[in-house]
Amino acid sequence: MSAARLIARKEAGELLLSLRGLSWLMAVAVALSVFGLLLVSNTELSLLDNAQVVYDMVAIVTALGGLLALVVGLDAVAGERERGSLVALLLTPASRDAILSGKLGGIAVAWAVMYALALPYLWAVGSTGQNLREAVTILAVLGSPVVLGFGFFGMALGARLATARTALLTGLIGLMISASPLLLGPSLRQSAIGRAFDVINPISAAVNAYDGVIIDSQPVLGQWPHALLAAAWLVLALWLARSGFRRVAR
Amino acid sequence: MKLVGLLFALGLALVANPSSAETLSVDLRPAAANAASPQMGDRLSFRTTIRNDGTAAVHGLIAWISLVQLDKGKEQPVDLEDWSAHKAVTAASLAPGQILETDWPMRLIQAGTYRVVVSAVSRGSAGLVVSPFADFTVRQKPVVESQRVLPVALGLPLLIAVAMLWRRRRR
Amino acid sequence: MLIEIDGLRLSIGGVPILHDVRLALGEGEIYGLLGPNGAGKSTTIAAALGLLKPDGGRVRVFGKDPWMAGPEIYGGIGVVPEQNGFYDWMTAEEYLAFFAQLHRRDDGPNKMREQIAAVGLEPRPGQAIGTYSRGMRQRLSLARALVAEPKLLVLDEPTNGLDPRGRRDIHDLLIELAGRGVGILLCTHLLDDVDRLCRRVGIIAEGRTVAEGVIADLVRSERRLARFRLRLIGQPATMPTEIRHVSVVAHEGEWWIVDLDPEVTPDAAWRELLFRGWPIAEIRRESGGLDELYLALTERRAA
Numbered sequence: 001m002s003a004a005r006l007i008a009r010k011e012a013g014e015l016l017l018s019l020r021g022l023s024w025l026m027a028v029a030v031a032l033s034v035f036g037l038l039l040v041s042n043t044e045l046s047l048l049d050n051a052q053v054v055y056d057m058v059a060i061v062t063a064l065g066g067l068l069a070l071v072v073g074l075d076a077v078a079g080e081r082e083r084g085s086l087v088a089l090l091l092t093p094a095s096r097d098a099i100l101s102g103k104l105g106g107i108a109v110a111w112a113v114m115y116a117l118a119l120p121y122l123w124a125v126g127s128t129g130q131n132l133r134e135a136v137t138i139l140a141v142l143g144s145p146v147v148l149g150f151g152f153f154g155m156a157l158g159a160r161l162a163t164a165r166t167a168l169l170t171g172l173i174g175l176m177i178s179a180s181p182l183l184l185g186p187s188l189r190q191s192a193i194g195r196a197f198d199v200i201n202p203i204s205a206a207v208n209a210y211d212g213v214i215i216d217s218q219p220v221l222g223q224w225p226h227a228l229l230a231a232a233w234l235v236l237a238l239w240l241a242r243s244g245f246r247r248v249a250r
Numbered sequence: 251m252k253l254v255g256l257l258f259a260l261g262l263a264l265v266a267n268p269s270s271a272e273t274l275s276v277d278l279r280p281a282a283a284n285a286a287s288p289q290m291g292d293r294l295s296f297r298t299t300i301r302n303d304g305t306a307a308v309h310g311l312i313a314w315i316s317l318v319q320l321d322k323g324k325e326q327p328v329d330l331e332d333w334s335a336h337k338a339v340t341a342a343s344l345a346p347g348q349i350l351e352t353d354w355p356m357r358l359i360q361a362g363t364y365r366v367v368v369s370a371v372s373r374g375s376a377g378l379v380v381s382p383f384a385d386f387t388v389r390q391k392p393v394v395e396s397q398r399v400l401p402v403a404l405g406l407p408l409l410i411a412v413a414m415l416w417r418r419r420r421r
Numbered sequence: 422m423l424i425e426i427d428g429l430r431l432s433i434g435g436v437p438i439l440h441d442v443r444l445a446l447g448e449g450e451i452y453g454l455l456g457p458n459g460a461g462k463s464t465t466i467a468a469a470l471g472l473l474k475p476d477g478g479r480v481r482v483f484g485k486d487p488w489m490a491g492p493e494i495y496g497g498i499g500v501v502p503e504q505n506g507f508y509d510w511m512t513a514e515e516y517l518a519f520f521a522q523l524h525r526r527d528d529g530p531n532k533m534r535e536q537i538a539a540v541g542l543e544p545r546p547g548q549a550i551g552t553y554s555r556g557m558r559q560r561l562s563l564a565r566a567l568v569a570e571p572k573l574l575v576l577d578e579p580t581n582g583l584d585p586r587g588r589r590d591i592h593d594l595l596i597e598l599a600g601r602g603v604g605i606l607l608c609t610h611l612l613d614d615v616d617r618l619c620r621r622v623g624i625i626a627e628g629r630t631v632a633e634g635v636i637a638d639l640v641r642s643e644r645r646l647a648r649f650r651l652r653l654i655g656q657p658a659t660m661p662t663e664i665r666h667v668s669v670v671a672h673e674g675e676w677w678i679v680d681l682d683p684e685v686t687p688d689a690a691w692r693e694l695l696f697r698g699w700p701i702a703e704i705r706r707e708s709g710g711l712d713e714l715y716l717a718l719t720e721r722r723a724a
Contacts, residue, residue: 001522003523007523010508013508014510016413017417018417018510019414022413022414029406029407030407032403032406033404034403036402037400039399040396051357084505085507087500087504087506088500088506088565091472091495091500092492092495092523093493093496093525094492094523096491117406120406121403123398123402124399125398125399127398130291215332217357417510
C-alpha cells in the first residue's frame with residue numbers, strides 16, 4: 001500500500017475510531033437532527049415548501065461539512081504538531097507530498113462520511129417533494145469542492161500559524177464570513193460589495209447553484225459557472241495547503 | 251416585492267384608462283392539466299397569447315407575470331423568487347397579426363388565494379396592456395412528516411453514541 | 422561517520438540559536454549530547470534530521486546533506502523526539518505496523534509483538550495507547566524508532582518517565598544495539614545515563630559546542646582548573662561575584678564549589694576569602710567527573 005493511502009487510512013481511523021473524531025461526527029449529527037426536529041415541531045417551518053426545506057438542509061450540510069473539514073484539516077497538521085505525533089510521521093521515508101496527499105485523503109473521507117450521514121436527513125425531510133435526487137447530485141457536485149476547499153484551507157492555516165488555537169480561530173472567522181449568505185440570503189446582493197462578494201465566495205457559488213437546481217428546477221449541468229468558481233477555490237486552497245505543508249517543522 | 255406591487259398598481263391604473271389602449275392584446279388561461287384544488291408543492295401553469303392587433307409591427311416587447319395574494323388581511327404582492335423561474339418573456343418584434351404564446355409554470359409555495367395577471371409593454375407603446383385575471387386557491391399541506399424525521403433525527407446520533415461507547419470500552 | 426556536524430549556525434525567525442556546533446558520531450558509538458535547557462540541543466538534532474535549515478556550517482548524515490536529502494535518509498534513522506505524541510486510539514501493534522509499512526516493511530504481527538517485547542512493553546491485548554502510562558509511552562516511542570532496524574538512533578531524553586528498572590532495561594538495549602553497529606546520538610539531562618553509556622560527549626552552551634571528545638580526556642583537561650569544595654559555618658559576608666580570581670560553580674547547603682583562576686594560588690585565594698568574611702571551616706580538593714565537567718563548562722558560559 002502506498003504511503004499516501006496508508007496515511008489516508010490512518011486519518012480515516014482518526015475520524016471513525018477515535019473518540020475525538022466520533023465526537024465531531026456526533027456534533028454534526030446533532031446539528032442536523034436539531035434542524036430536522038425544528039422542521040416537524042415548528043408549524044411555520046413545517047409548512048415550508050418542500051424544495052425550500054431540502055434547499056435549507058443541503059445548505060446546512062454544506063456549512064457543517066465545511067466546518068468539519070476545516071477542523072479535520074487543522075487537526076491533521078496543527079493538532080498533530082501540538083500533540084507531538086507529527087514529527088514521527090515527517091521522519092519516515094514517505095515524501096512530504098505523500099504525507100500531504102494522505103492527509104488530504106483524510107479530509108475527503110471526512111466529507112464522504114458527512115455526505116453519507118446527510119442522506120438520511122435529506123430523505124426524511126424531502127422524500128415526498130420534488131428535486132430530492134437533484135439536491136443529492138448538486139450537493140455532491142458543488143458541495144464537495146467547496147467543503148474540501150475548506151479542509152485544505154484548514155491544513156494551510158494549521159501549517160502556517162504558530163498554534164492550533166490561532167489557526168482554528170482564523171479558520172472559523174473565514175468560514176463564518178464565507179457562510180454569511182446563508183444567514184443574509186438574497187439581501188446580501190442588494191449592495192455592490194455584496195454582489196462582488198457573491199461573485200468570489202465559494203459558499204455563495206454552492207448556495208446559488210442549490211437555489212437554481214432545487215428551488216428553480218434548473219438543470220445541474222447549467223450550474224457550470226458556479227462549479228467553476230468552486231473548482232477555483234479548491235485549487236487555491238490546495239496550493240495554499242501544499243506550500244504551507246512543505247514548511248511544516250522546517 | 252414593492253416594485254412588483256407598483257407595476258401591478260400601475261397596470262390596473264392604465265387598464266382603467268381606455269384612451270391609452272395599445273394595439274396589443276393579452277389573453278391568459280390556466281392550463282388544462284392544472285389541479286382543480288391544488289395544494290402546496292403542486293405545480294400550476296398558465297398560458298398567455300399576446301397578439302399584435304394593429305397594422306404596424308411592435309418592437310421591443312416585454313411581458314411579465316405578477317402574482318398577488320387576496321386573503322383578507324394578507325393582501326400583498328408575492329415575490330415570485332421561490333415560485334417560478336419564468337418571470338418574464340421578451341420578443342424583439344411582433345408583426346401585425348402575429349401572436350406570442352407563452353407558458354408560465356409555477357410551483358405553489360404557500361397556502362392562500364391568489365390572482366395571476368400578465369402585463370405587456372413595447373418600446374413604442376404609450377401604455378401597459380394587461381391580461382384578464384386568473385384566480386386560484388392553494389390548500390395547506392405539512393411538507394415535513396414527523397414519522398420520517400424522528401427516527402432519523404434520533405437514530406443517527408444514537409448510532410454514533412453507541413460507536414463512542416464501544417470505543418470507550420476498548421480504552 | 423554517521424553524523425558529522427561542523428561549525429553549524431542556525432537561526433529561527435531571525436533569532437540566532439546555534440552559533441558554532443560540532444559533533445561526530447560513528448557506527449557502534451553512543452554519543453552524549455549535553456547542555457542546559459535552551460542551549461540548542463534539540464535544534465541541533467532538528468538540523469541533523471533535516472527539519473531545520475542551517476544558516477551555515479556543515480551537516481552530513483550518512484554522508485548526505487539532510488536538508489536536501491530529506492526522506493531519502495529517514496529509512497536508516499530511528500528517532501525518539503523530545504515531545505512524544507501517538508495515535509491514542511490505536512493499539513501498540515497497530516501503531517508499530519503503521520510505521521513499519523511507512524518504512525516499506527511488510528512485517529507481520531509476530532514481528533510487531535517482538536518489537537514490543539524488546540523494549541519491555543507489556544500492554545493488555547487490545548489496549549489502546551491512550552491508556553498507557555508515561556513510561557509505557559516512552560518504551561513505545563523507542564519501539565517505533567527501532568521498527569525499521571535503523572543504522573542511526575537519535576534519542577532525545579529517551580529514559581524520561583522510566584523507573585530505575587526501566588532505565589536499566591533501556592541502557593542494556595542501547596548497549597546491545599551499539600554492539601550491533603548502530604550509532605546512537607543520546608541527548609539527555611541525566612548525566613548518569615551518559616556516564617554509563619557514552620564514551621564521547623559534546624557539551625553545548627548558548628548555541629556553541631564548549632567541549633567535545635572522549636569523556637575521560639575532557640575531565641582530565643578540565644582539572645587544570647582548580648576546583649575546591651568549601652564548607653562554610655554561616656553565610657559569606659561578601660557576594661561571590663565581587664571576589665577576584667574565584668568563581669562559584671555551585672552552592673549546596675553549607676558546601677560551596679569554587680573554581681580558582683590559574684594565576685592565583687589556593688593559599689592566596691583562601692586568605693582573600695577569609696578577609697572578605699567567608700567563614701571557611703573545611704576545604705576539599707574536588708575530584709573530577711562528568712558532573713563537574715558539565716557544571717564547569719556550562720556555568721562558566723552562563724557567567
